[in-house]
Amino acid sequence: MRGEPGPGAGSAEMVETFSLQNIWKSFGGVAALSDASLQLVRGEIHALIGENGAGKSTLINIATGVHRPDRGTVRIGGQVVHLVSPGAAADHGVAVVHQERNLVRKFSLAENLLLGRQPVKQGVVSYRRMVADAEPWLERVGLHLDPRTEASRLGPGQAQLLEIAKALMRRCQVLLLDEPTSSITDAEFEHLMGILRELRDEGTSIVFVSHKLEEVYALCSRATVLRDGRNVLNGASLGEVSQEDIVRAMVGRHIELFASGSVAKRQTGAPRLELRNVSTELGHHGVDLTVHKGEIVGLYGLVGAGRTELARAIVGLAKVTGGEVRVDGRPTRIRNPYDALRHHRIGYVSEDRKDEGLILTHSISRNVGMTVWARLERRMGWISESRVRPHVAPPLQRLDVRMQRVSQPVGSLSGGNQQKVSAAKWIAAEAELLIFDEPTVGIDVAAKDAMHRLIAELADDGLAVLLISSDLREVVQLADRIVLMGDFRILDEIEGGGDYGPVSQRVMRAITAATEEAEAAAGDADGAARPAAEAPAQ
Amino acid sequence: MLKTRATDEAGEGRPGVTVTRSAGGMIERVREVAATQTSAIGLVILITITWTVFGVAGSGFLGSFNLYSIGQLAARDAVLGMAQAMLIVVARMNLAVGSIGAVCTSLLGYLLVSAGVPVWLAFLLVALTGVLASLLMGAAELLTGLSSFIVTLAFLSAYAGGALLFTSGHQYQISSSIISRLGNGTLLTSAICPLVAVAVVCGVLCWLLYSRNSLGWKMLAVGANERAARASGVNVPRVVLAAYALSGLLCAVATVMNASYELNVNAGFGSDWLLPSFIAAVLGGVALTGGEISVTGILLAALFYDSLQSGLTIINVPSYWIQLPEGLVLLVAVLLDRARRARRKSMRPRDVVASAPAPVVVP
Numbered sequence: 001m002r003g004e005p006g007p008g009a010g011s012a013e014m015v016e017t018f019s020l021q022n023i024w025k026s027f028g029g030v031a032a033l034s035d036a037s038l039q040l041v042r043g044e045i046h047a048l049i050g051e052n053g054a055g056k057s058t059l060i061n062i063a064t065g066v067h068r069p070d071r072g073t074v075r076i077g078g079q080v081v082h083l084v085s086p087g088a089a090a091d092h093g094v095a096v097v098h099q100e101r102n103l104v105r106k107f108s109l110a111e112n113l114l115l116g117r118q119p120v121k122q123g124v125v126s127y128r129r130m131v132a133d134a135e136p137w138l139e140r141v142g143l144h145l146d147p148r149t150e151a152s153r154l155g156p157g158q159a160q161l162l163e164i165a166k167a168l169m170r171r172c173q174v175l176l177l178d179e180p181t182s183s184i185t186d187a188e189f190e191h192l193m194g195i196l197r198e199l200r201d202e203g204t205s206i207v208f209v210s211h212k213l214e215e216v217y218a219l220c221s222r223a224t225v226l227r228d229g230r231n232v233l234n235g236a237s238l239g240e241v242s243q244e245d246i247v248r249a250m251v252g253r254h255i256e257l258f259a260s261g262s263v264a265k266r267q268t269g270a271p272r273l274e275l276r277n278v279s280t281e282l283g284h285h286g287v288d289l290t291v292h293k294g295e296i297v298g299l300y301g302l303v304g305a306g307r308t309e310l311a312r313a314i315v316g317l318a319k320v321t322g323g324e325v326r327v328d329g330r331p332t333r334i335r336n337p338y339d340a341l342r343h344h345r346i347g348y349v350s351e352d353r354k355d356e357g358l359i360l361t362h363s364i365s366r367n368v369g370m371t372v373w374a375r376l377e378r379r380m381g382w383i384s385e386s387r388v389r390p391h392v393a394p395p396l397q398r399l400d401v402r403m404q405r406v407s408q409p410v411g412s413l414s415g416g417n418q419q420k421v422s423a424a425k426w427i428a429a430e431a432e433l434l435i436f437d438e439p440t441v442g443i444d445v446a447a448k449d450a451m452h453r454l455i456a457e458l459a460d461d462g463l464a465v466l467l468i469s470s471d472l473r474e475v476v477q478l479a480d481r482i483v484l485m486g487d488f489r490i491l492d493e494i495e496g497g498g499d500y501g502p503v504s505q506r507v508m509r510a511i512t513a514a515t516e517e518a519e520a521a522a523g524d525a526d527g528a529a530r531p532a533a534e535a536p537a538q
Numbered sequence: 539m540l541k542t543r544a545t546d547e548a549g550e551g552r553p554g555v556t557v558t559r560s561a562g563g564m565i566e567r568v569r570e571v572a573a574t575q576t577s578a579i580g581l582v583i584l585i586t587i588t589w590t591v592f593g594v595a596g597s598g599f600l601g602s603f604n605l606y607s608i609g610q611l612a613a614r615d616a617v618l619g620m621a622q623a624m625l626i627v628v629a630r631m632n633l634a635v636g637s638i639g640a641v642c643t644s645l646l647g648y649l650l651v652s653a654g655v656p657v658w659l660a661f662l663l664v665a666l667t668g669v670l671a672s673l674l675m676g677a678a679e680l681l682t683g684l685s686s687f688i689v690t691l692a693f694l695s696a697y698a699g700g701a702l703l704f705t706s707g708h709q710y711q712i713s714s715s716i717i718s719r720l721g722n723g724t725l726l727t728s729a730i731c732p733l734v735a736v737a738v739v740c741g742v743l744c745w746l747l748y749s750r751n752s753l754g755w756k757m758l759a760v761g762a763n764e765r766a767a768r769a770s771g772v773n774v775p776r777v778v779l780a781a782y783a784l785s786g787l788l789c790a791v792a793t794v795m796n797a798s799y800e801l802n803v804n805a806g807f808g809s810d811w812l813l814p815s816f817i818a819a820v821l822g823g824v825a826l827t828g829g830e831i832s833v834t835g836i837l838l839a840a841l842f843y844d845s846l847q848s849g850l851t852i853i854n855v856p857s858y859w860i861q862l863p864e865g866l867v868l869l870v871a872v873l874l875d876r877a878r879r880a881r882r883k884s885m886r887p888r889d890v891v892a893s894a895p896a897p898v899v900v901p
Contacts (some may be wrong), residue, residue: 265714317769341771350769359763370759370770373752381752425770 005087015042016078017205018094018174023072024520025058025229030404032058033069033229040174040205045196046235047216048209050226051444052414053402056209059226060176063207064096065089069217074402076174095167096176103151103159110134110147113166135375137165141195157188158338162194175199176207179442181215193219211444213243225249251446266480269293272331272433272464273314273346278323280313284488289321291433296465298479298496300472300507306488308351308466311435314466315340315348327433341371344433347426353415357422360411364403367410368392368419371429395424399450416447423454434466438475452478476503484510577823581838585845592849599852600731608841608848609730610721613737614795616840619818620744621788623836626819627748628781629761629828630679630686635695635789635815638671639808642793644701645658647710647803650717657714665790671697672786676779701805712801721798733795737837740791745833749785757781763830767821815865817843821871823878843867 018040033055050056061067062074065083073080076092105111110130110267111118119418119519120128127499134147141161146387154162160180161378167175177196181189196206196219210216217238225233225246232249234242241249275289284306291297299307312318314325315338326330327344340346350356358367369388377383378389385407392406395481399420403413410421426434440448455478467476475482479496484507491514494506592599618635625632625773643666649660671693679689712718748754756777759767792811797803801868820826821842822835846867850860 315769336773337769337771338773347771348769350766356765356769359759359766359829362759363761366755366759370756370767370772373755374771377752382750383752383755384750429771491602 007070015075016040017042018315019075020059020063021070021073021075023059023062023069023074025067028261031229033062035072036226036229036231037072037234038063038207038224039235039394040095040207042205043200043203044222045200045208045220047208047220047223047238048207048226049211049213049223049246050217051446052416054226054250056226057178058209058229060096060178060209063174064094065174066439073269090170090172090184093171093173094176095170095174096178097163097167097180098158098178103154103162105152107151108148109138109143109154109162110146112151112162113137113147113169137169137196138162139170141165142191155188157192160188160192161195168199172204174205174207175195176209178209179211180208180422181210188217213446216246217243228251245248247445250444265461266294266296266459268295268480269462272327273326274326274329275314276324278313278325278327279321280309281319281321282309282313282335282488284310284313287435287482287488287490289490291464291466292353293432294459294462295481296459296467296479296496298475298482299466300470300486301474301485301491302470302511305485307485309488310485311348311437311466311468314435315346318347340415340457341429341431342374345429345431346433346435347371347429347431348401348435349426349437349439351441353418358418360418362411363407364396364401364410364413364421365389365392365406368395368406368425368428369447371425371431391428392424396421396428398427399454416443416450418460419443419447420450423451425456427454431463433466434458435466435468437468438469438470440471441471472504472507473500476507477499482507484514486514545830546575577821577832577835577874578838578875581821581842583836585838585842588842588845588849592845592852596849596852599849602727604852606724606731606783608844609734610799611847612715612840612844613731613733614792615814615818615844616737616837617740617788617792617795618815618823619822619836619840620740620833621785621792622756622815623744623779623819623822623824623831625686625825626824627761627779627828628757629764630778630781631690632672632675632782632785632815633687633690634672634675634694634697635692635785635792636808636811637701638786638789639796639811640666640701640805641671641697641704641792642668642790643797643803643807644705644805646793646797647708647712648705650712650714651710657716661794664793665787667788668786668787668790668793669783669786672782672789673779676782679782680775680778698809699804705805707805709802709804712797712803717780717794717798718801721795721801731799733798736795737840738789741833744831744836748831748833751781753777758829759829760828813842813868814826814840817864817868817871820875821867825878826872826875838875839871842892 012284012497013113016039020036023033023036024031031053036055036059038046038059038102048059054469058067062069063083065086065088068084070083074083075081076094081092083092093274097251103207104115109113110127114130117526118125119133120126123194131147138145138147139163143158143161143165145158151162164175164177180192196208200206208220209217220238222235222237223233223241223246224231224235227250232252233246246350269292271290271311272293273289273291275287278287278289279285280287282298287310289297289310299310301307310317313320314334316334316339320333325334325345326332327334332344334340334344337348340348354360365385365388369392372388372391373383376387389406396403396406399416401413401424403417412416413421423436423439426531436451438452439455443451452474455465455467459480467475467479480501482496484491492510494503496503588726589600598604621635622632628831635662645667646660646664649655649663650657655663675686675690678684678693679686682689720736724730724734725735746754746757756767756772757780759770759772760774760777766776767777793807796807818836818840822837822839823832824830824836843864846863847860850863851857
């Protein structure tokens, strides 16, 4: 059977293929799901929406046999089934593609695809057959690559497609995609959409989890919205509900989304940080950048433009090799983040929340407190939780972090709340220059709004803020000035705070112009501004 | 004191803080405590079983003479476990515990016997040497960027060889009455060696370090996620050096403890310290991946390990065979460490909903 892609095209009638009915699930006395349901019909793309912590992941884990429901039934094709393990779910044709990909980076595409089911000839894995077997499935998802390519060479979007190919090869009827678009480019999303539509037309039922409502509307026909573990909308037709309705359903109240149009122009103070002709070991050249007190500078550019790398050089995580760095007008050298925090009150909210922003296994209090221990300890370093708590609680409160206790491990919080903790750390530290690196990637509408408000408030309070974001709307909305970066250089600078339309057009024009200029200068050799789709993730 | 508590209450009790206190939270908390103490609880059970079995099977196991010698050995092994734990906590390891012991032992013998230095001064110099010997390894690790495994392995042979060269294989017969009373006297009853008190004091100090001192907190942070600790402004090199220094200090303490009951010492001391140091730390619940420690666990694990050894000797298991269960205990300890982490992970669902409705954000 293998090697022949896709199930036979089925009839388009509303046949219920997969349903989770009245599911209850709690962890350690805390209810994650209370009477939640999800019904899929054959050949549809169904959106599953909710804030972080609303129970989406738990529902997916139940659908894929990772967790078992306390109460409620799972039906596949009308039959009640008990998905006792992920293996059992796979046998029933349920497959999931997670945000975190499960690829063996050192293996080839073919090996990854056929992991655990390699074709064996006389006790030896037949590589030739493996490559031949893998090829049609890679083609199926539009990965026109040699099956012998190493998986580590795939970009995030391509890795996603490989995972989908893996799911298809296991003949799945129900495909769950958990935030598939959080780390891929627009072009990759278009491609993914095409593939998903084809699969739908062939009869696969697809669950699409996303925070981006534009995408949901572009792709899905129905939506199920969860809030606090309950259904707020159950398979509502998207033709009949508006985006505002969905947001209201998700959040449970009407939220006036933050927009800087309503904010008066900020009064900016003296320069807090100045880079003069700075070059770094990471490849920056001649970078000039100034961030004033009470100002938000947006640093925008394509993926791979060198923005995160510049931030790392500023806080001393990478070496500055030339030029001058001034803090409060004084030339200085920042050797490491300890230096940056202790001597210059500069903080960096990392884009890599899980590996660099937080210690997931440690408590909220320890994570937030890390930056203030040095200030609070008595002689010989003596310190206590009760001494730290008054400094840890206010920022958490300001950001409305939803938690049970400050002694709870950060890893037990939802993504949006983790991001808030990661920012709270630097508020507790009373940093005077804060670098936010992609502060709202992969977090829900309400958490995103909270981050936006925070960033604006901090600048209003007189902090200097450098905002790195690939979300142009966010940059235009928040920044007083937008600095454009490409290929580890500063391309241009634009006044922020205007309407999205004209400003975004100017930004795109400036980037295109600079890119063309650079390409003309560099000739045909290695186009200077790398297109986003091919750029590495970092 | 009063002031701290007042501000504390103000911080948590202020309206609008989304801290939910529910029955579920209490249960979760009890579970959390039970989960963090599994190693200690398990070890108490293991020790009870060991003592019961050998108490019945081997004559004299529970006699005061045997208990005394178990305590004597377990005290040293507990301190060795702590020396090892200091570096495991920061996600490193110290393979040279025994060699630092050899260097310290040689120096102690030389100072007391050949140089006739007063006991207190000898202790001080030995402690200093332990710290410096270990700091040197730390500096080498930071400068070369190699893993602690390689660096301490290199120093293991360098120090052991150096100690032999220094003493030229000389034996030192320590005659100080203070030292011999420490290792061979009694405390309260004839079944307890004063060294037990030394181990407990070290344990209390370690506990204070990790629960009440910012250095200990930073060590835990560095061990759990070095990148995050560095990005949050923790001075990682300084913390790592401190961990090496403390590990070396505890090796020096273990040296004095060991010498105090052996009395006739040479540069061969410490060659058999590595295994007990790992067993006490890992079986005691120090996560091999770093960032977690249980001092109670280390003390109990050392007690269990030496009870087992003593019991096997008493029921006449040939000494060649005793090494086999030693290795098995380490293997079991590592497996337990892994199982513990897997369980903790499964207890931590990603998607827990706060049980109270969210308050409205007022802009």
